[in-house]
Each structure stands twice: as structure tokens, then as C-alpha cells.
Amino acid sequence: MIANYTKSTYLITCLCILNVHLLYVQSEQSDLYSPLDDVIRLNSSSFEPTVFHLSKNVTYVVQFYNTFCGHCQMFAPIYKNLASRVKNWTSVVRIAGVDCSKDENVITCSQNKVRGYPTIYIYPPNPQKDKTEDEPLDLRSLKIEWTVDDIEEAIVNYVEGLKGKNRKYPPVVEALQPVDVSRRVDFKRLYSSKNDHDDAINDRHGPQDLMFIVESDKSYLGRKLIMEYYRINTRLELRRILLKQTELLKSMLTEEDFSNLDKNQPILFKLNYPEDGSRKGQVLVKGEAKDLLPTSTEAERDDFIQDRFKAFLEHYYIVELKDSGYGPPLIGTKDKKPATYEEKKDPGSEDLEIEYLIHSDPVGSKKIFATDILKGITYMITHEIKIKGDLSPSELNTIRNLLSILNKYLPLDRWDPDVNKLIMEMRTRLDENRSKYEIDGVKAQEIRDILELSGADKIRSRYTNKNWVNCHDSDKYHKGYTCSLWILFHSLTVGEYMKAAPVKVRPTMVLFTMRDYITKFLGCSVCASNFEKETESLDASLDYRNSSALWLWNTHNIVRQRLNNESPIDKRPLAEVIFPSPKRCQECYKTPAPEIGTDGKTYSDIQWNMQKVLGFIIDLYKPDRLVTPNELALLLSKIKGKVNYDLIDGDPFKSKTRFVSPDLNNSSEEWKIQSIFSTSDMSICLFLYLSCIVIVIAVCLVLNPKWIRSKSK
Template identity: 25%
Template sequence: MLLQNFDPANGHCNGTRYTIMQLNSHVTEAVIAIGPHSAWSCFIHIGAIDCADEQNVDMCRTYDIRLFPTIKTFFPNSKPSDIGTNYDKARNSVNVLRHNLIDLSVQYYMQSKDPQWETLSPINSVDDILKYRVSSHSVIVIITEDKGSYLGKEVILDLSKYSKILIRSMLSDVVPVEYQVTHFPSLLLIDKNGKLKTLIHSNLTTSFCVNYLKNVSGYATNISGIKDPSLGYIASMKPTLKSIQINKPAAHMQDLLSGIHYMFQQEIAIRKNIKGKSLKSLQNFIEVLSKYFPSETSVSIYLSKVNSWLSTIQYSITGKSWLEKIDSLQAEDAFLPKKIIWIGCRGSRPQYRGYPCSLWTIFHALTVNAYLKNRNDLSSNPAEVLSAVSNYVSKFFGCEECSRNFQKMSQNISSVIHSHEDSVLWLWEAHNKVNKRLHNDFSEDPFHPKIQFPSAEMCPACHNQNINDNSKIIKTNQKWNKAAILDFMIHFYSTNLIKVSESIKNSYNNLLAENSGKTAESFLVKLENRTEELDWWEKKQRKRDLQNLHSVKEQRRQNHLRKLIERNVNRHDLHLKVRSSRTFWIFSEIDIGMCIIFYIFCLSLLIFLYFHFARRKGKRLCKLLPY
């Protein structure tokens, strides 16, 4: 089984996902006319998991998905506890993927000798194929080829669902002389006795062999009018040019908060274990985030609480524990809005921009605000933010290729950053290098082309006056006015100038004002009475909040009920002990014991008094005693 784990917000993931879907359409193409099952489904199944979906976080954490796109392979009879084997081979084209999957299949057969996979192994003689012939086989085929050729195996897999066709491959050095085969690869049709009927050796391709054998075996069907649903989905991946409103470039607080929400709830929470250098990188980044994130008071308090808690972790933490703890730290005056709404980072389609865009915005805002706070502090570390960002990207950012490229750029940060101005400008320059590399890439949003930022329209002073370039893509050898760039970045990303959506701000302010001094539970109860029109995400979040509220109430009720039951059980146990301690009489063992003690005491007292008064009267105490 081939399983791809991807993040739709990751441009590199979308490229690989497109290739995987093309592969899926290739392996299903051969049987579109006769049924819904994959042509390779006897051997290989292909699936995908969207790790950006919160419902899949636990699954992605269980299978230890750290980078995107990740492809894992599972061999037959894998145990539920198996997390698969990472597929680290080339994946840049459908043919490469097909060939690598065939190699894995042959490797599995050589190790397991599973008879179901024997058809992928070349035969050594004609008798080896004739022994598998049954009455339902109308065509017997041998594909002769040189060692290293994939033609035979591909045709075998493509036709594995066709029961009328018996087909195997044979290496060129064992082909019978009587067949007079001089060119390889060749396609041989033989009869039930092994006699050669047809020999074809020119222009052999996988598609030609498949179509030819379908025709001669009676499976020929006009499939031109039949569409594969997966092909339609692949087509939908391509950008559809339509009229949309482009937001004016600006830094929006909602983009930053959505980025932090995704980072906390998905990117970090998906990790199975966070320890060692990964834990240290996370601690450093959260510390920088709490110090320089240009947020509102409630978010600042929340980030400080997360930082204070995380700094106490010494050895390791699980992604599940991280998620539970950051949720428990939220309060009315310290919370992170549970909203993922893109404004400035909104793409023309869901797979464009989004989280990567917001992450760049967060990084720029951190460097700018660190500059504003520390520019007069000579003792501060100018590389503090970039070092934390670089380490976080290397350990947690899901895009494997993006992370690797960023590490190449940032490997000499400590030696090139001498001031906080350098930090701001270094990240600006690095971002432009990435934009240049990704321009015209598959991941680029056609409505938001990768430009050299800022454009001449946004900041005329940032560009040298002697260069007149009206194109949106500024040439990489253009010289910039670094002083103007620094001033522009400060004004673009400073706390006071980051745009806050009025509707969102009013919504939170109203809810907080209405619930001032009340409990968190009463704050959530307010959600039940909201009647204004909500968008799809708010409806989803409100439903989730209400479910959380009801689950909290139910948990409290269960705890209270459990305590009552335990109290009643304890009373019942005590009652049973008292009853079990009673004898057949009306007194308990304690009562009888007290009576015996009192009886002995009284008897002793009487004996003592008897001896005392008898001696005083001079009488013999007993006839047996002497006077």
C-alpha cells in the first residue's frame, strides 16, 4: 500500500499530491470501462491523508508524520502497530513513481515469496507459463525484454484484472531459439502448446501492449466517453482563472492569529514526541513569540503563560500533552482565538497561500518588533529572532524541501547579523530569494504572483530612481535603497500598523464585556444564544465549543455521581461490617467483651472483700488453710 500524508497549505505538497493523483489515474485507467477497481489493486493500493485536518491529527501523530509531503509504504500483512516505511525515493514524475513501486513489489516478493506476487518474477521457460493456463485464458502472452526493463511488469500490472489474459515476462538471455526473437523488447502470443502465433517487436510501449492485448482478447471497449472521477479532481487542482477581488497588500492581525492557531493546533501537536534539540528549538521560538509577537493583550498573556509552562519542561513532551496543556491555559483574559480566517493571506483557491504566507508575516513581525524594542539595547542579541526562527523551521515546519532550502540560507546567520537592522533586512532579502525561486512554480497563486517585495507601486523610495521597470517581477540584480526598505518594513509590520478586522475586534470585545467577571463556562454559554449570521468556520467552531461545554458539564455530572456512589458504598460497607460483627444474640462482640471484663472485675472485688473481712474477724478462711 502507498500512503501519502500531505498538507494542502504546503505548495510543495500540492505538487507531489498532483503527481500522486496522476499516478492513481494511470493505474486505474486500464479498467475504467469494466469497473471501479484499480488495475493494480490486486497488488497496490494508493491513499492519502490530509494532516491539516484537525480530525486527522491523532492519526498523523500515531504514524509519526513530521514532514510534508511524506509517502509511506505498507507491505501485506502489516500489523496495526506498524507505522510504515518512509518512501525516500524520487517522486518527481509518474513514471518514476511507477517504476519505484514496481521495484518495491519485486523486493517484497524476493523476501516473502508470496505466490500472489509471483507474476512479477520473470519466467525461465515456456513451460513456466503454460502450467498456469486454465480454460478461461483466451490469450497467452510472453513479453521478452532486457534486464532492467519495466515494460513487462507494467503491462502485467495494468492487465492484472483481466482474467482472460495470461501474461508473464521473460529475460532476453533465456528466450527459446525457435522463436527467432532478435529485437527486445518483443511481444509474443503463443498457443496452448507453446507454439508461436504472433511476434511484435517494433515501437513497443506500455499503452500499446495494453490496448493491443485488450483488443485480441475481446475486452476492447470504447472508453472515450467515460470519465474517471479522479481525473476530474486532478483537473480541479489546476487554477481556474476567474474574477476575484485582490486585497491591498497589508499585514493583518487575523492572518497572524490564524497562523499561530494552525502552528499550535496542527504543526506542533502532530508530533509524537518532542525532545532534545526539537524541544529546545520549540522553547526558544515560543519565548521569542511571547516577547515580540505584536498581539493584543489577551493573546500576549496567553503566549506568556504557554512560554512559562513550556520553559519548565526538561526532557520531553508528547504532541497530545502539548495540545491538552495549551487548551487548559486559555482563560477569559488569556486566549488564542480559535479561528482560521485568511485575509491578506487568502489565496484564489484553498491550496494557495494560507499558512505559509502567514508564517512569513509572523517572522517579519517578530524581527521588526525585536528591532523596535531592542535597537537602543547594546546588550541584546540581534540574531535572537532569526536563530529561533531557523531552528523552528528546521525541526517543525512541515515542508521538507522548504525547510532544507531555508537552512541553506540561514546557516551563517550568527556571522552576518550584527544588529537588529541586519535581522530585519536579512529576512526581507531571504523572502525575496524564495519568491524568485518559486515564481512560475506549481505552488504559485496565479492571482498573487511571487514578486520582489515591496513593489515599486508600494514603495517607490525603496527602488533606485535610475531604474525604470514597469513589470511586477523586479529583476534580482536590482539595487535597493536599504534605508528606505528598513523604514518600509518597520511601518508595514509594526504593532500599531498591523490591521485588525473591526468585526472580529468588536465581536471579541462584546463577548468579553458581556461576560466580565463570569466563569469560562458562562462565557461559552453565551454562544448558545447568538443569533447573528455566522460564516461556516464560526458555525463549526461554535458547534465545537458547545460540544466541549456539554462534555465538561457531563464530566462534572459523572464525577459528582461517582462521588455519591462511592459515599454510599462506603456507608454500605460500614453497615455490613457492623452487621457481620453481631452474633446470634442481640449484643455485638464488643458488648460481650465489655460484659466479661466487668464480670471479672466484680468477681475479683468480691473475693478481695471476702478475704479482707474474714481475716479481720479471725475466722479461718477455709478448712483447707492453716490458722
């Protein structure tokens, strides 16, 4: 019986551990990087102790990103590849990331002056906060392509350049410099006698082997290898000699090796100390890429040479590398394709009700849901504005205009009075000190105080970044916050048109506010830059009352076509990308549907019936016709039983909250817990748990019969 009890306990324990693991995996789904990647994920509590730890001579490369940012998603595989490529540089460089879309990281991102996503900063080793010389390097300032090779070389240049700064730098910086025999320390390394060799190497308990990479001054091979193998520097000192240092090379190599030097091919040699007292090097590896790969490109030859040198060193120092925790050989990893953002998704975590509603339900699939707009507004106000930090008078004016159009053109009081109250109180508090703010701007702490006093925390917990409806993440073209921005401003332009039409006023405030907000506050810097280009001639494009609504519709289609063209792997037919599609509104087109996108035709070749398009946009985006949170709950309740609810944990319809959204039930949590266990599975677990209790009681009774007799007396 005791054995049975032990087995039952073991089973329950295993189930608990499995459930905890599943919840952990579920929590990772919302991030661009997982524990399986070589990117160190930092947050508000770990950032400062990690990056500013004074006992480490490590340079940190930190990407500040936003999970909703499409360009961050596109860049994620590149950053993973970079982290994988340099993962054995950990004694010198480490790759990290901070997700600025998470509320817990807002202050960290704001304090580091993150103005767009993705942003990459390179922090010096042993930095001190608030010291000008310890300011991180913004990778954008280098004007380079954000490829793995370019970023890797930028990191090498940064570490090598630490010597030229008025600061303490780690020993590896010295090793990256070409050997200079005019310097005493380098001279003693090369020309010390056999007896004093051990003391002459350096003050780091001199290495047993002294090797040199001979290369051109533009080559990065030697510096990359020094960064890679510096972790075994007690056994190996690896240094660089430039091919142009002919006198030095002539004195160190045999006459034959020196005469065979190819001015464009690197070599690796070891400095030996033979009995005759000579100081001649033994050539260990030659590049020879031109001879072996005569038809290959320069980049392919460089990869071949690097792999050849690394293969030798990994074989030569296999014991030392293993003891130092060196990872598996990286030869050939340049072609490794890391998992993309979409590939990490867990299909079991989808909200099946919402997916059915937007893709299959005859009513819901043709509606726009106010819940997504409320989520977007919440994120704008409580996150993007907050993360901006100090606001200039111009930025403050943009926020005031934004609050005005939200209040004027959206029925927020009907959708959610609490959101309406937040908008009104924010505007009131900003107006109270308007004269001061218009001169000095608003400090970051003042913005945080205004948000707190206006009730932002309550709204933020209600409208989280989960369970989007129209912007559900089952569709890569309609995903999350950026999707909600398009819906928001479509609704605002339509609302503005409907209010302006009776009085024949040309409405423009919504589009100009949208332009100002996106260019000044939108985290995706590439998106903001592209949108700014689209709005260069905005004023000249708004001639009629309906121009704002139609201009935004047209611009949105241009953006959709461009994004589709930038994704050749997942590229869809043009008829499926433009909006509305021919299936959705056939009368909106003058061009026959079969001709759309054929024979190289693009969006600009399509002829439209603009009156029908305008009518379609108004019917779809008119604020009074959007599905409210209450109506969403009713729609979801009507489709119960049409989807497999065994994959969904919890019931979103039991909430007594007046304003229901898919995640209101769980407003106090960061994310909604979902399990792969069905109701029957949970019933079995409960039965086993109760059975274990009964078994434990029975065991106690059997092992302690005196207790039974004492009770019977």
C-alpha cells in the first residue's frame, strides 16, 4: 500500500511539474527570443546589475525591441544568428535584449533614451552611470547595414577602439592591436631570452604558447579569432602582425616561409624557442583560399579561411576549450537559419473562440471590434507616451491633439466609461499647467504622475496585449498593436468625415495628428520613417471632405503591398493583400478581379469605384457601428459549442464586469493561463488527488492500530 501511495504521489508530482513547464513555455510565446537562443534577456530588475557590474570586463551589446514591431520581428533571426556566431566571445562580449513592450521595462527603456525600435546600444566594460565617457554607442550612428557581418565587425571595432579612450580597458583590447616592437611589452614577448621567457610574456601568468596571425590591415580574421579564443588566454596568447610589417616578419620567419608569403593570404604561426637560441616561427596554417577556391567569391573565401583556422585551434586546444566551457564548433554556422518569430508559436495557445469569430463566423468575420481600438489606445497612452520620457512642447501639443480627437470622434463613453474618463482627466491635467508646459515641456516623472492620477493602471490591467480580435496573431498581416493603430485612425477619419459632412468642412486634424504621433512616438522607427515619407505631400492631397478617409485607405494599401513584397517567402497574391478584396467588395472595383496582380501589375494599376469604396469604408469603420466589448461577449457566447473548448482553460463569459473583453476576467494577471489538459484530464487529476488522501489516511490507520483502539474506547 505504501508503494501504491508512492507511485500515486510520483504521478501527481509529475503532472504538477509538467503543468508548470507548460505555463513557463506559454509565457515565453509573447517574446521574440526564447531561452533556447543565445540572447540574454534582460528586464528592469536585471538590466543594471548585469550591464553595470563593475567586476566584469565585458562589453554588452543590448537590443531594445518591441514585440509588436514588424521590423523587430524581421530583425530577430539576424540578431539570433549574431548571438550564435559570437557566443564564444563571452569573456569579452555578450549579446542581450530588453523587450520594451512589457510594462515592467518601460522605465528602463525610457532611462536609456530609447527612441525607436529596434535600437542597439554597445555598452563599454565596467561603465558607470551618468558618466559622459561611459555613454553607450548607438549602432545607428555608424550608418552601417544591420547584417550579421556588419554588426560583428562593428563590435570588434568598438572593443579595439577602447584603447584610444581615456578609460580603463580590459586586457583583450591590447591583444587586438597589431604587434609593435617599439613597445617594451611587445618587444619582450618576441625577443625575450629562453630563461626569462616565462616572466616576460605578461602579468597574467604568461601563456605557454605564443601564436601570431599574419593578415592585411583591413582583415577582421585575427581580431575575431582573438575575441573567440581569449577565454583560454592562460594557455594561448594570440596576436596580430600585419603583412605590411615586412621587417618584423623577416626576422621572425624562416627565409623560405617569408619568401612564400602571399600579400593577400593570412597565415598562422607559432613562435618557438629552439636550443640554438633562434627565434623563428613555425607556420601552422595557411589561408590558400585563392588556390583551393579559385571561382568563389571573396566572402566565401573569407569564411573558408576562418573555418580552417578555427578547425586547427579547436583541435589543438580541445582540452582547454572543453574545460573553459567552450561551445560546440561554430564551423559552418553562418548558414544556420535560426527559428523565426512565427516558428515559435504554439498552436495550442490560440484563443479558438476569437479565431473562429474572425475567420469563420458569418457575422463576426465582417465586423470591426472596438476592443482592439481600446487596447491600442491603452498601449499608446500607458506605454509609448510613457516610455518617451521627457516631452518637448511640440510633443506635448501632439498628445493634446490626440486626446482631443479621441474624445471628439469616438463613442468612448459607450465603449468603456473608464477609458473615456482617462482621456478626459489626462487632457484636464495637461491643460492645468499648459502655459508652463508649452515653454518647458513635460518631465517624464510628471507624465507618470498624470497617468497614475488619471487611472491608467486600472485601464492597463483591463486591456492587456493578449487576445486581440481583428488584430489576432493568427494572421501575420493583422497582428497586435500596429494593426490596432490602423483600425483606430480609420475609425477616426470616418468619424471626422461624418461629423464634418453636414457643415461642409474639410476635415484634416485626424491625419495631421496621426502623422505627428507616428513620427514622434511610434516605437518602430522604420515604420515611422516610411510613414513620414508617405505624408510629405499630405496637405496638398486633402481637397475634399472625404479626402482624409480615402487618403488613409489608399496609403494603407500601399503599405500592405510593400510589406507583402518584402516577404518573398510568404508573399501572397495581390488580390488577397489589398483591401477590400474583390471577394469582400466586388462593386468597389472597375478592374476585373482576374486581372488584378497579373502580368506584373501592381496596386497602382487597379481602377476603383471610389464612391463604392467610400461607402464600404464608412459602413465598416463608422464608430457607432463598431462591435462594443459587451456585444463581443454576446457574439462569443453564441458560438459556444462550435469550437473545441477542451483546449481552452477558463470561461470568459462568467465575468460580472460590465465591460467585458476577452481578457477582463484575468485583469490582474500579465497573461491568461491556458492548458493542454481537457476537462476530463483535470477530473482524473482531481480523482487521483482525492484518492491519495484516502490512501494516506488508510496507511496511517494500518500503521498505527493503537490510534484506532484508543478512539473506540
